[in-house]
Amino acid sequence: MKKARKITAMLLALAMMTGVMATVSGCQSGTAASTAAPAESQAAPSSEAPAAEGKTLNIWCWNDEFQSRFNDYYPEVKEVAKDKSTTTLNDGTVVKWTINPNDNNNYQNKLDQALLSQESAAADDKIDIFLVEADYALKYVDSEYTLDVKKDIGLEDSDLSNQYQYTQDIVTDKNGALKGTTWQATPGLFAYRRSIAKAVLGTDDPTKVQEALSDWDKFNSVAAQASTKGYKMLSGYDDSYRTFSNNVSAPWVTDTTATVDPNLMNWVKQTKEYTDKGYNNKTSLWDDKWQADQGPSGKVFGFFYSTWGINFTLLGNSLKTPVAEGGKEEVGNGVYGDYAVCQGPQSYYWGGTWICGAKGSDNLGTIKNVMKSLTSDSTIMKKITTDTQDYTNNKAAMEEIANSDFKSAFLGGQNHIKLFAEVAPKIDMSNAGPYDQGMNESLQKSFKDYFNGSVDLEKAKANFEKTVKEKYPEITEIKWPS
Template sequence: MANLKKLLAGAMALCMAGAMFASCGPEESKNDSKSGNTNAGTNDNKGGEEGGNEGGNEGGDAAGDLKEEKLPNIPQNVEGSDASKKVLKIYTWNDEFKSRLRAFYPEYDAEKSGYSIGADGADVVGEHEYLKDGTEIVWVTTPSADNAYQNKLDEDLAKQADSDDKIDMFLIEADYALKYVNGPYVKPVTDLGLTDADLADQYQYTKDIVTDSNGVLEGVSWQATPGLFAYRRDIAKEVLGTDDPTEVQAQLSDWDKFNEVAKKMKDAGYFMLSGYDDAYRTFSNNVSHAWVNSNYEIVVDDNLMKWVDQTKDYTDNGYNNGTSLWDDQWNADQSSAGKVFGFFYSTWGINFTLAGNAGDELQGQYAVCEGPQAYYWGGTWICAADGTDNPDTVADIMKALTCNKDIMLDITKKTQDYTNNKSAMEELAKDFSSEFLGGQNHIALFTAAAPNIDASKAGPYDQGLNESFQAAFKDYFLGSVDKETALQNFYKAAQEKYPDLKVAK
């Protein structure tokens, strides 16, 4: 319990959280990228090549995964002002939810907001945005890299109870959802009037991720995010002799086959993957335990070390192009100038990132298949801030954008996002065609994968630990440190970010 309090309090705890918390401590825009410790001397985990158990997970597993208890919500001491009640204040880190609300929420006043779609496909809006009842929308946007979004959100949520300028909604990701749903700042969706019937068609895992330790649902999402492998049809034809998704999948259906194709790509002058992080989620979403156990110890799963070994091999053999997620070369590798065969992407990535990076030249030149291992990546959830002075509006947005089948169908048809409505997606799985994917019905593949997603290993520290792990091992891939040093550097960075955590012995 004390550890979650530390996590929630963040850096602002020193000046404002004394009355609420007993202790304190520090805590992808689509292109958000990554990530002297006084406790370093206590770390005697001999992971890596020398210790045999690379992640040091033997002692950690025995403790079981971390299970935090729900903190009670903080009483609202101050009511929202009249001015606050006329403003819908929403916290987010990029433009994805903004575009969904602008384009698909029936009560958004597009004319008064000056809303249109620009020539580059981006939203164009005026200085102020409004709903049709006159409520002004105010976006508070902070990029998510290095926990900046969470830090800003934590700081402002901690002021909510004593402020007359209320936060109404905020967005969260899977990597840190439990931090907020088990924290004291979210209003349960049932308190807003959403019923089991409203939510019946949503994928169960999307509800599990935002269910607190008492079994109370604390948020909703308009999307589900199963992952696939997106590949260049032209390169597949040249190297594999076919671009047919079923036939390509047969050559990529497990990691041994995937690695064999990587060698073929190299021999033909192509890269299998762009960079170090591309396959990370296929490994991190298939771990056997959470990042942190019940003793508040960091435990590196064996599957993450398999990612390390594979990525080192790909780097040394020239199977990847040495990029990092979201950097300029990684983006460029998805264009017609790139020499990369494929990318692991979940639903949002294909329509929100890959299609934009591919440009007009590669319209119809990508396809998708299941790849070597099932996984999911990301997802965005809408939470109502406890203390919102616009609860009816928040509830209506949640119902419209996450429960309305017709709106879900419209979102998928117009944006190719995979929406969180089983019957809508099953309907499209029978008859859908993606122009970007050369006419392929990728919704059918997503629909087959989505019910099998298991988010049970998610935890409140995931974003920071995932980022620190990837960053630490980049030095190993580059050859500037050995594997053991990279592992110890990860532990050091993780404990600097989360001083309340220990390293499993």
């Protein structure tokens, strides 16, 4: 599989250089990221009449999140097939959904192969829209796979003016072209157990808890206090990583040199201390023990989570009886209602999903309407948030909810949208780069043996360097902070 991915990567890079739609191969595919500049801007629009819209809209994604948003909130939806494989629009257009789970890079690998065949594919088989995540967005943004949201698709500055700037920075290419748009913003907060906060700090009030956790020194002090009471501050090795990695001083890679930011070594230092002192439970993100720590039997003070994590993952894990087994999302089922949120020691974001228009699509009008409706319409954005508690990408709509009497029963009646609205404008993506996902994942994985005592610090560094040079052969030097 690794060899196949590398061959695919070389084909993609070659296709870019020869003007065929292609992508760099970096980040999640585990192959070398291309440093080639994207092709020159496309020719000026022709004076000829626009081609007729196609009647098949192919959308590719890795789960059903966008599918549900589309089916529930896109105004042009007429009916949805029972098996949800297709959605029919009012004008007769049939939306065909291709959902490839992203286990072992499956989604990206299949998407790459399909996009390489885009030019020769029949009109009804061409990809029209595909979804990307923040961690690997630049892989597609800095390629000819993606259409310019303004020039090619036709959205105006006024359509995009209420979106959070960082959501546009993530999908802006090297030439300044906006290559995607999103319905959600994903600022992060620290979600804590109210009952544990009372036991440790004597209060569960979000303002007072924030005062106790407002910087890392205070956070570490509370971790020591929690330990004396029989609680863990965090569940595992990775819990605080995003908060540190979102606050680095420079991109991972410059030219052929990778630099480990001092803030990432602060994470290493903190995590080693927490592990040695028993302040965490030695779990890893998404494993069974980590998820159990969020539920009724958990004794963990809190979790760093962004918007989607709170109303989906954390809520689900908090229930004693899952909804799928007949349980209800209500106080009395597990620790539902025992969580609250505060800003925590630093601002950060985690995740997000972007809508990209695929070059070669014959549905530009429909793509424009989808993007405008689902990422720019303040009424739709507000409804998504009030229905699902997901934080949407519209400053005006979010400010309206933040200043209302909106409450989350899961968070004990707290209006967490107000906190998200304070954090979101602080997100800075100026140091994001195409190597982010691959480098971050490699660093986390390489240092777990150090945290659990299997190797020393120097060996962990050596293991990281070995992994990086195998994954990115073009990187010739790795610098560590002194």
